[in-house]
Amino acid sequence: MSRTLPHVGARSRWPTVPRHTAFWLVALAFAVTMLGTTLPTPLYVLYQHRLGFSTLMSTVIFAAYAVGVLTALVLFGRVSDVVGRRRTLLPGLACAALSGLVFLGADDLPLLITGRVLSGLSAGIFTGTATATLVDLADEDAGERATLVATVANMGGLGAGPLLSGMLAQLAPAPLRLPFEVHLGMLALVTAGIWLIPEPVKTIGRPRLRITRPRLPERVRATFLRASIAGFAGFAVLGLFTAVAPSFLGRLLHLSDPALSGAVVCTVFAASAIGQITLVRPLGRAAQPVGCGLLIAGMALLIAGLAAESLVLLLCAAVTAGLGQGVSFRAGLAAINAEAPAGQRAEVASAFFIVLYVAISVPVVGVGVAADVVGLRAAGIGFALAVALLAASALVAVRRSRGER
Template sequence: MPSFTTPPRAPASGWLFLGVAFAFLLTMLGTTLPTPLYPVYQQRFGFSQLMITVIFAAYAVGVIAALITTGRWSDQVGRRPLLLGGLLASAISDVIFLNSDGLAMLLAGRVISGVSAGIFTGTATVAVIELAPDAWKRTATFVATAANMGGLGLGPVVAGLLGEYAPWPLHLAFAVHLGLLALALVAVWLARETVERPAHPRLRLQRLTIPPEVRGAFLPAAIAGFAGFAVLGFFTATAPAFMNEVLGHDNRALVGFVAGVVFFASTLGQLMVNRFPQPWRLPIGCAVVILGVGLVGAGIGLASLGVFLGGAVIVGLGQGIGFRAGLGMVTAASPPDQRGTVTSTFFFVAYVALSIPVVGIGLTARAIGLAATGMGFAVLVGLLSALALVLLVRRQALAPSA
């Protein structure tokens, strides 16, 4: 029987719980800081829109690499060491962006930023829930979700405001973020460890598999998740280009707000999901995404900021409902001893959706133009969501006879 190193069990502290949640929010905020600044990088370094999407996609490479490599490490070495490592990666990314002088450093900064997000996505979610004092137990999962998606949404807003109205537009946001990371470091350092660590940790890669009995639930959930995360990638990587070149708005604060609102709406959607009957949560999410991307596409076609922004809010709500419902459906269908593996596979699909479609947008825009590409992307996401919806309705129709 393996021996364990048992962490000291200090009483749960509301302040330390909120401190780790703050570290989670701040790390995710750092990953989306470049969004409203992409047009500035594009102009300063002469990048094409395709190169901007490649720079963004490098982030997803870092996330996926960290998820596969460190996905199971926090159970072996503890939550705090992984969280401290994620904060270190976030700080290194800031330093690289502060000194960036071209493509190589921007790519490196995005990859390392992705590593910080990949470490925090799983580890911090669990740590926040485990650290919650009794008064926060019922809302701990939502606090973790809000820290994750809220941080992603605040990144473009903060960078847009500083980039538009403060000096040092390409650097100030990263300098401020780097300073705040020091507070997050203290919060994580003071937090108690929440797992019993084996005396001889076994650090293995996270396996990505789907057991046969889970595939019926996994397929529609993964398709819906892919569609939803493709939309998040669209707003994070290419919304600045659409705002500037199609809608005629180049104010960085406005660009940051539009890019961030989809994440705020996603957080609200995840909070709303329990209001719907369980069998209809994911279908409702798919239907709302279809409506939202329809408005996004119409906003691009009409060159209307109001329609485009309304679509962003609605598609964010649908993404949030669909993501939480899909993850819950997949987890419920998984054998208890394989839930971690199936969840990791689900996240892998989601983060692939952040990168491949936006690179496709960059390639397609060179051939048919940005506006046509945006409308085509909206149609594609709508079709994927409709496919997931059909599969879900069919699955429910067949369920009674199973």
Template structure:
């Protein structure tokens, strides 16, 4: 009896340990965000190259999700997640050895590979490790670890870059230590794929949607695309806007503003749990539109408080839509296809990070940063409004 009672807390905490490892991996993907200004001063590259460096990460994520998004359904969750942490460590080493744009690109590429391996697999793993009756908490833990980790990255690097020595070194050393701790946690957790096979048995293939998922997938993926597009442009462009236009040069403040968007996303996800997926998806689109309008106002008026408010409102909308999308898709996906289906959802979402970011970078040259941002916002408002109307007419089916 005592042995059984001892196992219950361990089992209950297992999904939280997996969520912690998830957050560590995702923090590494946004770690360089407040540091791009320093890299620009040191290497002398344009704002377009900043957005390209950022988008390299998203393309790597998409490539992994397309090719290997379902691999963990065959070989198990832990081997894939440990490989993801290996790529996260390689990314940190590339930035530590930084000697020019090639290593920056390599670091972002490795970071994208790590996120691609983690995104669908870790989401499924966290939910599978949850004990009976805690599925809702696990869904929140998975999406909060994703967004919370993305927010902690710029906050940590911004504070270290501003108040500690060696701003382009210490953040990545700290992240390497966290990666090692996360690997130790994963090694202590159980495998959830009962029929896991050796890695040699894996046959990577493009994620396929089971028939029972397709009715949920379209509205969920449209909402996820809009939310990730907002975050992609905000994290890629806001540091330059803060330093060049608003004359904010404190790296900790820049990291805190970016972090606030992801913190608001986590709050939005928490609210989505009480609303339910059917209401959270269209409501998330409406809140996203409000955040986009506020972001446009901050660019036109060159006002800091509007930028912060846009981060909070837009982040909340992104969290509502993401939690609703992941919950709706995961609930109807068969267990043997769950990771692959979630990976397909994130393929669409990460497309929202890559293409709009490069578009803003291209337009920055002829139009300037502010006008390029406003053009992006106009396009995204139209897309998000279309998604919201679609979701009102054809809401996601109840799980």
């Protein structure tokens, strides 16, 4: 079925850029917004030293991000279909800017948590809308390319955030201010770009805030469960590296450089993007089991790295687990989309992302609790074992489903 491009470049009260230019402006804004969501990662250790909070509280601050994302998903998931893409992207950028302003003045825990919630709102509003906008603005036969660009912008931005803030904190003055000032400047530029894009969809009415309760059709439930188990394991790994990797490096390996912390976190997201882009299609039906296997191997490397206090093993774990997360996530989402009824595909995908964002937050809070009780090393090893078991159960379920066909 051909995809229509409703009134791109239609009459407007302000000048707009050509569709091709608008496509790349949206991709850039997507990357800059996602960059902001991981910008504080290498700075958590500095905030800990300044404010004196524990590893548990560090994970709670990180998990506040998921609260914002989930709130946006259940309240604003379909708003861009009603008011238009552009009018939804701009508030997402506004939330990102408000988050940066809060972090600039953050001198206590409530402000840090508020900044993270606002950052989550920006990601929750922006991710689905920006992806849909890229598809809308692409040429009729370039939908797959638009999805690829969305993946690169999303994961590239997530990986660039900690790398940028870590380098600025390491090499420049004002480590708790300069990264956010730089990001606010970037947001100002991309906001001007989004203001100039043509609206690619027709608005159909006034939006109403309402809680979205996704329903799963009977025929997709088994596939959804298998994909969700693997996806939960993979996104829990992303949450662990993003929230706790700086503590691992500082307290266990005695490497407290923010630039190094940012580089380690960047490695996970870069590996995820590479896995999604380069491995899923060649692997075909083997993608899900291979992704689960890579997650298991990555957790084995993480356990070895924590036990041996080895930076090399920790980096190997980041690469391997990141590849596994990327492959298992994209293969699982593709399997769900293939089986979901066309009229409920967005609803089923929303349910999948709700599972994933619970995974990125709740387990790392558990690591924080365990770290205060049994120590950071034991908590990390226990987490890795739990993720490996989840990935193994997903692997068994996928193989069993293949044997029954």
